[in-house]
Amino acid sequence: MNCSMILKRLCPHSTEEQKGIYQGLCSKYHFEKILKGEKEPDILLLKGLLERLGKSPEKFDFILGEEEYEEIDWKEKIENLIEEEKYELAQKKIKQYQMSIKKNEILKQQKVEQLQVELLLKQKKYKKAYELAKIALSYTKENWEVEDKVKESIWNYPMTITEVTLLQQLIELQEQLGEKEKSYEQAKKMERFLKRFITDMELLASVYNRTILFLANTAYMYHDYEKCVFYCKKGICCLREARTLKNSVEIFQLRAKAMKEGQVVTEREWKQAYFEACSIESIYQKENMLIEQIEKGIEEEIWEFIQ
Numbered sequence: 001m002n003c004s005m006i007l008k009r010l011c012p013h014s015t016e017e018q019k020g021i022y023q024g025l026c027s028k029y030h031f032e033k034i035l036k037g038e039k040e041p042d043i044l045l046l047k048g049l050l051e052r053l054g055k056s057p058e059k060f061d062f063i064l065g066e067e068e069y070e071e072i073d074w075k076e077k078i079e080n081l082i083e084e085e086k087y088e089l090a091q092k093k094i095k096q097y098q099m100s101i102k103k104n105e106i107l108k109q110q111k112v113e114q115l116q117v118e119l120l121l122k123q124k125k126y127k128k129a130y131e132l133a134k135i136a137l138s139y140t141k142e143n144w145e146v147e148d149k150v151k152e153s154i155w156n157y158p159m160t161i162t163e164v165t166l167l168q169q170l171i172e173l174q175e176q177l178g179e180k181e182k183s184y185e186q187a188k189k190m191e192r193f194l195k196r197f198i199t200d201m202e203l204l205a206s207v208y209n210r211t212i213l214f215l216a217n218t219a220y221m222y223h224d225y226e227k228c229v230f231y232c233k234k235g236i237c238c239l240r241e242a243r244t245l246k247n248s249v250e251i252f253q254l255r256a257k258a259m260k261e262g263q264v265v266t267e268r269e270w271k272q273a274y275f276e277a278c279s280i281e282s283i284y285q286k287e288n289m290l291i292e293q294i295e296k297g298i299e300e301e302i303w304e305f306i307q
Helices: 003-010 015-022 028-036 043-052 066-083 087-099 106-122 126-138 161-176 180-197 201-221 225-242 249-262 267-288 296-305
Strands: none
Touching: 003 028, 003 043, 015 028, 015 043, 043 106, 043 161, 066 087, 066 106, 087 106, 106 126, 106 161, 126 161, 161 180, 161 201, 180 201, 201 225, 201 249, 225 249, 249 267
8 A cells, every 4th residue: 555545545534634634744735646646755744644644654664765764863863862861962963964954854854953952951951942942843833822713723733743742842841941830731731632633552652651741740749649640540551552661661650659658549559559660660771671672572461460
């Protein structure tokens, strides 16, 4: 099955709903050509369209060219450097990547700026990160700040994973810049949005827990331990449905802390929660094993004993 057939099968029939899929990513004319099979989308556009349809691009067996493999490689290298706190090297890679981007390659520009925002966030350069995130999101979501008119609210239209990540970054940055109540309310909207629009569980799990952790940490900070446990359980439920342990350590640890400190459960229950958190953490630490390298069978076994 080729790209046009997949998109045609997944795409809604109404003109208004279709507009929400392609708007900001490509023109209506370009989108219609893709659906007719008269034009092949590049990999970033294809990924964006599938993500807005709530589907994981990883589920489809597309043949990637050399340039597209390089694209993925660049992104992963930068993400790894940021995660490893090698900020100078990450900045160098970002600049190299930016120099290779052509003027009309909006999706590439948006992605690299999203990575730059993540780097600035880690470096605690919050104001600079906030301004850049707003600019980057506006490339594909021009009216994203409009909330007074229900129809025009960003929460009513599907997003790519890059757009979702930029909004998550903006929510976190609002909190860092003192707008705590606003950021908390926006995070709650984000959580509802993700559950509504992303139907693929693995794709949902890749972004959901960033928002859930923000909500859970905020509740914990205000000593609302019951609400904190509630959010942690939602995150764990998402991970369980996706059968993945990726990005799970912090959420298990936070759930255990809130259970104990808030005394919202029995001693036996919070001790079980600590045991699960320690078990998950040990998987990450043992011989520096990467979670992606764990065989599916092992993940299945672990989920058997997790409550």
